[in-house]
Amino acid sequence: MPNEPLSTARRIVCFGELLMRMSPPGNELPLQSPRFEVRFGGAEANVAASLAILGHDSVMVSALPDNMLGHACAGELRRHGVDTTSLHYAEGRMGLYFFSPGAMHRPSEVLYDRADSVFARVAPGAYDWPSLLAGAQWLHVSGINLALGTSTAQATLDAVRAAREAGLSISFDCNYRSKLWGSRAAQAPALLRDIVSEADLMFGNDRDVALILGRDFPGATANDRFRAAADAAFAQWPRLRRLAATERFHRNVDDQDIVGLLATREHVLSSTTHSLTQIVDRIGGGDAFAAGLLHGLFRNMPEHAALDFAMAATCLKHSIPGDVNTLREADMLAFLTQGGFEVKR
Template sequence: MVQWDVVSFGETMIRLAVPLGERLETATRLEVGIGGAEANVLVALARLGRRTAWASVLPRNPLGERIVRELAWHGVDTSWVQWVERGRVGVYYLDTGVPPRPTAVLYDRAGSAVAQVDPAAFPIDFVAGGRWLHLTGITPALSVGCRAVAERLMERARAAGVPVSFDVNYRSRLWGPDEAARVLEPFCAGATVLFCGEGDARTLWGLEGTALEVAERLAGRFGAGVTVLTLGEGGAVAVTREGERVTAEAPRATVIDRVGAGDAFAAGFLHGYLDGRDLERGLRTGVALAALKLTVRGDLALISAAELEAMLSETRRTIVR
């Protein structure tokens, strides 16, 4: 029986951000939040009215409780979180930049509870209750155990006939490009929808050329039903196995916080694509939600369905076939 629209597994961290205009080395206060690629996607979807479920491993302490309660407050089902009595939550520090000074990120996530997951003991059958499974390339980088859980989830989804989206999401602080390219290859090959940033395609697989050329080479390499290449401020381009090609320009946005914009794009695409498999609507919704996320501080796209629909009405002419 289908219980959720989208399900996922991954790590959510505590985010400690320096207030705008201050520096991490001298700040006397930090803004507390949460963030994690998979959870960011699920929160955005839940706020748009989708049923979502997040699975992970968390220590039973105030930080673990904070993560679960905040996700649940936004409407994400956290009943598949596996609790452990000992362990730690990953933390990341954001030294918020203002142009021309870039934002810097400092991670303290090694050895987190989810990285210590026992793949054989982690439940995966919840996947069969979802219409869609979403995974990212961050999770397999965390540990051998996380990689094994992600592999099992993809296998279970395939057996249950559940489509899978996979966002490459390469993180150079977690592993090198050669290892990442090798490990992520089967995940990309198993995806129904593959998301990849233009920079990741170049770094991991040496793909160069126009956006459309890179997207087509990714599609040829991995064979996903839909391949979506994200271009940041340049928007996104998507190609299908049947030869359909669609490009969406990114709407203009006042940037408050770039963190989580890629996850908002993935959430927007899935929201627009899930019901009718409409590639154009998926791309339009993706770039619109990403633009709206840029205006919100924090990892989470705290955007309502009404705000998104209003934005979509302004971006109907940004599609090129």
């Protein structure tokens, strides 16, 4: 169950596709044995669920098939405390993705099966954004919507423009997925640029900014490249207030280092570098980071503390199977104080 509502809780609307994830057990290859583990997720839904668990009034706007799969997915969101009353149901198929977990020096792999899903087929005009955004303070969307087709791209642009008109703050996660863009990849920079121009907070690294602006950001370190990209982003987009990202340094699939970066128009912050060993599941790690940072900002934490909280969220997510970080604020704070690894009794 979610935490009790906080005095600094926000009503945040998340818009994106809900997916069913199919994974072979353990570190098996797909169909190595005739079994799949089934979970539900999606970039924006993972953020919505994490924020609900952290005590915020979290709303999911999406479209689902009007069948047992769609209703099971909605039920999973409700279990985490997400408001599902804005979900649209229609005849059609559920978006799927197959996740093949890597191990050691064999990388993980994702196979998407989401073409012509219910979400992809909904006409942009079907979303009554003034009503859907009523009472909210924040809208969160991602670049995945832009990659899925012209209808979902237009719906996302309509959403951010309605949010801007209504005075909401907007966060945008670039989430560039080359497999999803496919033959439409040439359209990506312009579409991403349209959304970023309306955003207050962008989740993206120097490579994302380089893609959108069509230029490179050379630098000796990840911090140098991120700082240069942030300077260019703030110069390009007057509304943008913050740019946030994580950088990974891989030893192999199971052992990595990760650092968080947060830029404002005044300064660039870098978190402690955290070692992730014997990773259980990294899917949703970026969404946990996004939700953690949003929660920190909503709680009026100093920016360095909000970044630290976001890093605690993403690090702990790597220990949890599935797409969603199901841990509470106290778990992230305990991580930051390094309370030890004894059994909690």
